[in-house]
Amino acid sequence: MESVRVVVFLCVWLSVLTSLSQGQRSVDNQLPSILDEKLLGLTTRELAEALQGFLDQEDSRVGLSVEKKASVIPRCDVGERCAMKHGPRIGRLCDCLRGTACNTFFLRCY
Template identity: 40%
Template sequence: MESSGILIGLIIVGLFTVMCCGQVSQELSSDETQLSQQEAEKDLVEAMAVLLGRYQTHLPSTEKRGIAQCAMGSRCAVRLGPRIGKLCDCGRGSNCNSFLLKCI
């Protein structure tokens, strides 16, 4: 009787020890995975910066040749009889309204 009570007590203490150690290792592993993910992201950002630096000259320019950029609300075209001539090109997110002849 007495030996079975000691055996059950030892088993319970052993289970609590295993459970407590498992919780600590899970917390450490989640911290370690967050740190490794942050390091991996930093490495990827550095690699992309190097690639962009290398291929910056190969990227097409955003400016159109020969036509200046217009500000929002300024005149972008002129009527020349039945035709419309361009004065400048509207920036991103806007276009030249053919009725008002302004960047909208």
Template identity: 75%
Template sequence: MERVRTAVYLSVCLSLLTSPSQGQRSADSRLPPDQPGVGLATNQLAAALQGFLDEADSSVALSVEKKASVIPRCDVGERCAMKHGPRIGRLCDCLRGTACNTFFLRCY
């Protein structure tokens, strides 16, 4: 999450820095497109920022997939819990209108 926040701050700063400078330049002071200059640096920064955002998106997707609080659904008659000594561990959530029977450990 911290990487995404940093990427957003970086992109906002870059957009703020490039917007006023483009408005202040006159048509005579601009560099022709065939000469290397400011355009090349901006393209490199944009490519670096895009790579950083792609990496941040992939790490965010992995953290969402690893979320342990999401319990899958199970059908009627399927095993919904498991007994561990005196405790009962849940394997899945029963569908609406059914409940997990604590004796048989199945959805009924």
């Protein structure tokens, strides 16, 4: 039992000593701030301009459309048709607003 107390006391003492010594670091040993140092020889403005040029080039080449993503389903109002029946299956046309649900019999938002 005495050895457990000694181990706990040593762990607490070492953690307190470590936390106190963290504040005693010299200025020479600290890492310079990112704002003062150039990253890869470029300033942040140059990096931002390069990124903007890359994004503009990507948009013109690929032609991304936010509206036509497969995972985004348009919203429908209350009373609008929200689904279509294909034989035994029901296909979703749009997602009903919050607080409403698509009625599987009438296939409309209520």
